[in-house]
Amino acid sequence: MSSTSDLETVARRGGKFQRMAARIPTYLTDLRENPAWLPMFMLARTMPFRKAHWLTARRVPRSVETAPSMFGNLKPEVVADELRRTGIFTGLPLPKDIQQELFRFGCETPCFGNFERKLELLAGEHAEAEQRFGRTILSGHHFERVMQCDAALAVQRDPLLLDIARHYLGGEAKLITTRTWWSFPTKSASEEDLSRASFKYHFDLDDWRMLKFFFYLSDVDSDAGPHIYVRGSHNRRRLKHQLTLLVGHPAEDVLEYYGSENVVELTGKAGTGFVEDPFGFHMGTPAKTTPRLMMEVGFGVSRPSKRRYHGEPVVR
Numbered sequence: 001m002s003s004t005s006d007l008e009t010v011a012r013r014g015g016k017f018q019r020m021a022a023r024i025p026t027y028l029t030d031l032r033e034n035p036a037w038l039p040m041f042m043l044a045r046t047m048p049f050r051k052a053h054w055l056t057a058r059r060v061p062r063s064v065e066t067a068p069s070m071f072g073n074l075k076p077e078v079v080a081d082e083l084r085r086t087g088i089f090t091g092l093p094l095p096k097d098i099q100q101e102l103f104r105f106g107c108e109t110p111c112f113g114n115f116e117r118k119l120e121l122l123a124g125e126h127a128e129a130e131q132r133f134g135r136t137i138l139s140g141h142h143f144e145r146v147m148q149c150d151a152a153l154a155v156q157r158d159p160l161l162l163d164i165a166r167h168y169l170g171g172e173a174k175l176i177t178t179r180t181w182w183s184f185p186t187k188s189a190s191e192e193d194l195s196r197a198s199f200k201y202h203f204d205l206d207d208w209r210m211l212k213f214f215f216y217l218s219d220v221d222s223d224a225g226p227h228i229y230v231r232g233s234h235n236r237r238r239l240k241h242q243l244t245l246l247v248g249h250p251a252e253d254v255l256e257y258y259g260s261e262n263v264v265e266l267t268g269k270a271g272t273g274f275v276e277d278p279f280g281f282h283m284g285t286p287a288k289t290t291p292r293l294m295m296e297v298g299f300g301v302s303r304p305s306k307r308r309y310h311g312e313p314v315v316r
Contacts, residue, residue: 034303044208046242050279053208057170057301069160070095071273076160079275080167083211087234087280088264092273094155094215099271101151103217106180106293109148111140123291126184136189138286140182146295152178156297161213164275165299169209176207177298180217183225185287199286201230202248204278207300215273217293222267225287227274227294230254231262234280254281 030037043049071092082089094102106123113119113129114137121129123140130137146152155161156178165173204210220226238257241249255263258281266274276282278298 036302040208040302041205044205045203045237045244045247047237050208057209058172060166060171067159069158070098070154071158071160074160076163076167079164083164083168083275083277084235086231088229088231088274088276090266090272090274092213092215092275094271094273096271098151098154099215099217102149102155102180102215102295103270103293105146105149105151106142106182106217109142109145111142111145111182113137113140115139115141117143123182123184123293126182126186126291130186130188136186137184138186138189140184142180146178146180149180152180152295155215155295161297162299165211168211168277169299169301172301173209173211173299174301174304175297176210176300176302176304177212177296180293180295183284183287183292183294185289185291189286199284200248201251201254201281201283203233203281205247206278206298207302209301210278211275211299212278213273213275213297215295215297216268216270217295218270218291220267220272220292221290222265223288224267224290225285225292227266228283228285229264229266229276230258230281231264232280233258233262234277249281 030041044053074092079089108122110120110122113121113133113135119129119133119135119137121137121140126137126140156175162173162175204212214227218224233254236258266272
């Protein structure tokens, strides 16, 4: 290698292998807990096996009535049809009182920085926590503490969410994740820090078929880490994106194939909600000046993990 760019390429590749190696304990634990995880992890990224699995979905009668919902009179089959077409549906605003209760919970409840339980902090003390721990802290997850919040329980139990999931994923759809987390702006983030986070286009492989509802609990503009989704990328996949264990890919590689015109940057006031098929390419963006508080409610078709809270790695 004779140039700086060549060396940088080697370094990036080395970083990928290091990140994959760091995940091995988590993968092995997943496999011990549920042997069915391995074929899903290997095959669900390929379109032939994925489409075959969709054929096993149990049908939901379109005549099923939706119980009263905090989200109003949205028809789950209409939302499911839009998800099939584009992979994303916007227009799920939280009621103001629910959003305010969730925001209060996020501010008053200690979270865990960078998925590490030893980095415990309150969101309002982020700068002090970085000094105290001597670490860059990009995120703060509440893990199981979210289940102490009545507003969070009300959202995850709302009948419309399950109805949408069943109309899209099939009658076997079930709740698998509920989480809230902060994204923090920081001046000390290195390229290595950012490469570990979800700040690149990627797709999720938590299940054969998944659906994730997201709610902004604070105002999100272009400086507060908006979520980005590539419409239509959930139902087609470039061959090289199927034949790799990596789920994250460079922006230019993704946009060249799936089309920059399909990129949706989701900004909005506190309470903004949307739902997406996370097999489509998406990414978070770094919070530049304003912290972002967000909630996720996820549905899938396989048995959820009971071993650790969603997103929490097994540390060697």
